Amino acid sequence: MSYGTLIASATLSSGAASIDINSIPNTFTDLLIVASIRNGTGSGATGGRAFRVNFNGSTTSRTTRWLNGSGTGTSTGTDDYFWAVASDGTANIFGNTSIYIPDYAGSANKIYLVDSVGENNASISELSLGSHLWANTAAITSISILPTLVGNIAAGSSVYVYGVTKGTLAGVTVS
Amino acid sequence: MPSAMTPLATVTLSSASSSVTFSNIPATFRDLRLTYSVSSTTGNQDIGVRFNGTTGTSYVYMVGTGSTVASGTVSDLLGYVNAPGLLNMVDIFDYAQTDRHKTGFNRYGAAASFAAGSTSKWASTAAINSIQLYIGTGTFSAGSTFNLFGVSA
Numbered sequence: 001m002s003y004g005t006l007i008a009s010a011t012l013s014s015g016a017a018s019i020d021i022n023s024i025p026n027t028f029t030d031l032l033i034v035a036s037i038r039n040g041t042g043s044g045a046t047g048g049r050a051f052r053v054n055f056n057g058s059t060t061s062r063t064t065r066w067l068n069g070s071g072t073g074t075s076t077g078t079d080d081y082f083w084a085v086a087s088d089g090t091a092n093i094f095g096n097t098s099i100y101i102p103d104y105a106g107s108a109n110k111i112y113l114v115d116s117v118g119e120n121n122a123s124i125s126e127l128s129l130g131s132h133l134w135a136n137t138a139a140i141t142s143i144s145i146l147p148t149l150v151g152n153i154a155a156g157s158s159v160y161v162y163g164v165t166k167g168t169l170a171g172v173t174v175s
Numbered sequence: 176m177p178s179a180m181t182p183l184a185t186v187t188l189s190s191a192s193s194s195v196t197f198s199n200i201p202a203t204f205r206d207l208r209l210t211y212s213v214s215s216t217t218g219n220q221d222i223g224v225r226f227n228g229t230t231g232t233s234y235v236y237m238v239g240t241g242s243t244v245a246s247g248t249v250s251d252l253l254g255y256v257n258a259p260g261l262l263n264m265v266d267i268f269d270y271a272q273t274d275r276h277k278t279g280f281n282r283y284g285a286a287a288s289f290a291a292g293s294t295s296k297w298a299s300t301a302a303i304n305s306i307q308l309y310i311g312t313g314t315f316s317a318g319s320t321f322n323l324f325g326v327s328a
Binding site: 076171 | 180184185195197200201212282283284290292325
């Protein structure tokens, strides 16, 4: 079973500046990106846990609002990133992230949702929800996940990109 | 996280409409995932949901944004519409089980202003066979899209 049609995946055997998926076809309706991410060298409660996803190599035209909650409070911000695990987080723990992009190959600006969970050390676990806009009408053909502020992507980090196709099942109606 | 996702229905509005209803939903999946990207003709609005045409106070919800948390029992809050297009993604768990109430989790946001998550419950053990989304005031704009998926275990 899978989340849709697996388009491509990548798992790092050693630390790298980013983890990339290229040559994404335009034959699906939506994209679901499932990532397991850890910062290899960047630590810190804020810096090491911040990651972003770039599309088609673009780093501009971004608007974001995220909501973050831990066991002790909530926060919100507009920086273009989501939260995973820093290098000084609990050993062998990776943050789990889901990125859903509807109409990724369409000609409208791209809006997408990011859910991510992670932990900083044994006393903190976090959930973040993010609403993002990439104001670009190009079809998405590549994605790149990388740290926003410090460090690199740790060995063992992985990304899976699934194509989701909308459609109709016989008998289900819409009115 | 969904497992296998089967497309069940999709619609893009060719003209403005105050509601969209998915009917004849089969009971052969475990969960449902509903995604919708919408604009409204009347600005910021709450989006309500009715399962199997049921109205009234059998729904409860809790919603959290960056600065507030709210809850209620008057009507279900599963989403929000804003201009420009806003993405909502709703998971409804064990929708066909007849031994439990139905719960849902929604995340949505407008990148320029907020991100939010909401949880909701429909206090009924009936299997869900129809879902209606309706807007509080006004209409969903033409071009709004709605997609329903069945999620298998």
